[in-house]
Amino acid sequence: MFTGISLFKFLKPLKSVTPRNIMLFLAILGPGIITANVDNDAGGITTYSLAGANYGNDLLWTMLPTTIALVVVQEMCARMGAVTGKGLADLIRESFGVKVTFYVMIALLLTNMGNSISEFAGIAASLEIFGISKYVSVPISAVVVWLLIVKGSYKTVEKVFLVACMVYVAYPIAAVMAGPKWDIILKASVIPTFRSDSAFTMTLIGLVGTTIAPWMQFYQQSAVVEKGITAEQYAFTRLDVIFGCIMAIVVAFFIVVACAATINVQGLKVETAADAAMALKPLVGRHASTLFAFGLFNASLFAACILPLSTAFYICEGMGWESGVDKDFERAPQFFWLFTVIIVISAGLILAPNAPLLKIMFISQVVNGAMLPFILIFMQLLVNDRKLMGSFVNGPVFNIIAWLTVIIMIVMTVVMTLDMILPGALKGLVTF
Numbered sequence: 001m002f003t004g005i006s007l008f009k010f011l012k013p014l015k016s017v018t019p020r021n022i023m024l025f026l027a028i029l030g031p032g033i034i035t036a037n038v039d040n041d042a043g044g045i046t047t048y049s050l051a052g053a054n055y056g057n058d059l060l061w062t063m064l065p066t067t068i069a070l071v072v073v074q075e076m077c078a079r080m081g082a083v084t085g086k087g088l089a090d091l092i093r094e095s096f097g098v099k100v101t102f103y104v105m106i107a108l109l110l111t112n113m114g115n116s117i118s119e120f121a122g123i124a125a126s127l128e129i130f131g132i133s134k135y136v137s138v139p140i141s142a143v144v145v146w147l148l149i150v151k152g153s154y155k156t157v158e159k160v161f162l163v164a165c166m167v168y169v170a171y172p173i174a175a176v177m178a179g180p181k182w183d184i185i186l187k188a189s190v191i192p193t194f195r196s197d198s199a200f201t202m203t204l205i206g207l208v209g210t211t212i213a214p215w216m217q218f219y220q221q222s223a224v225v226e227k228g229i230t231a232e233q234y235a236f237t238r239l240d241v242i243f244g245c246i247m248a249i250v251v252a253f254f255i256v257v258a259c260a261a262t263i264n265v266q267g268l269k270v271e272t273a274a275d276a277a278m279a280l281k282p283l284v285g286r287h288a289s290t291l292f293a294f295g296l297f298n299a300s301l302f303a304a305c306i307l308p309l310s311t312a313f314y315i316c317e318g319m320g321w322e323s324g325v326d327k328d329f330e331r332a333p334q335f336f337w338l339f340t341v342i343i344v345i346s347a348g349l350i351l352a353p354n355a356p357l358l359k360i361m362f363i364s365q366v367v368n369g370a371m372l373p374f375i376l377i378f379m380q381l382l383v384n385d386r387k388l389m390g391s392f393v394n395g396p397v398f399n400i401i402a403w404l405t406v407i408i409m410i411v412m413t414v415v416m417t418l419d420m421i422l423p424g425a426l427k428g429l430v431t432f
Contacts, residue, residue, distance in 0.1 A: 041115075081225045
């Protein structure tokens with residue numbers, strides 16, 4: 001059982017650093033790091049950029065509690081994958097029935113379709129900074145993504161994803177080149193700052209909300225299952241999850257720092273991550289601007305692979321169909337057709353003139369927000385089911401942290417979704 005004392009078991013494998021343990025860790029490395037880093041996609045980078053550009057360092061303090069929440073949520077689904085050998089959608093279907101699973105899958109499909117469209121929008125915007133038309137960049141990227149998943153093996157795909165994770169180092173470098181004042185940043189990172197305006201509260205909610213998305217839990221657990229990680233190997237998978245979550249938040253931290261030290265200080269206004277990359281050019285030089293834009297392209301292309309893949313994984317698991325990157329069209333037709341259709345529609349809409357992209361992405365974010373609390377509650381019920389998890393159920397301390405995370409995410413999600421559906425509702429609450 002994961003008791004309060006057992007929280008320290010997170011770091012237990014580090015106490016015995018032997019060649020065998022290092023090799024085992026490197027063999028298991030992947031699902032945690034990849035899942036957490038894909039969260040820094042086009043939408044995430046935009047949110048972090050706007051937080052730094054509009055409010056300077058004022059929101060840096062959210063990074064620490066967000067890291068804890070992210071680790072707790074991702075650790076639970078990775079643990080369920082290792083112990084049960086089944087994906088999250090599979091477990092929801094077996095425990096809560098086909099009807100519930102069907103509606104959850106429909107909602108998640110709509111959500112991820114919108115997210116996939118935004119990733120191709122990120123590809124188009126980032127490469128237009130380098131003078132490449134979206135009519136060239138989007139089709140080529142779509143073909144590359146499709147070939148990687150359909151023609152590659154799981155091991156090959158995972159290696160490509162791990163290399164893509166390394167490219168995120170572009171953001172810390174860009175932040176250092178911006179010359180921030182580290183003493184002010186350190187203070188802002190540990191002392192909470194609040195403002196009484198609704199836009200600040202909305203940004204705070206968006207900052208936390210963009211970090212924990214429903215697709216992450218499904219992809220993380222499916223990747224653990226496909227990699228064949230067992231309960232006996234799980235100590236190293238926990239490290240993979242923790243390392244990945246910390247890495248993702250560190251990248252987010254430096255995106256905020258880079259924009260705070262430059263765009264906010266100059267009082268400039270930006271609306272997208274691509275705007276932020278362009279704004280850096282006259283402030284800190286071409287190289288920092290290029291790094292920022294390249295980071296956005298990498299993140300968008302990376303997420304354009306993972307989000308359709310995640311969708312195909314959990315819909316096939318939920319419906320009881322064959323799934324897996326190591327299979328082919330003949331063995332898992334629904335899995336690969338779903339992946340293909342999502343890629344075609346997402347990339348096609350970016351190229352279509354007058355497509356209602358903003359409306360599509362807006363609806364997907366509303367559904368995304370509405371779905372997250374349900375997914376977290378499903379997870380909490382499943383991970384505490386002793387018939388399912390045996391001795392790997394949550395202990396009391398871990399449950400307190402997990403339920404607290406669920407409650408905070410529910411409150412934030414409800415407020416954010418309410419303000420999306422009824423613009424101005426949050427302002428009314430803040431000024432009440």
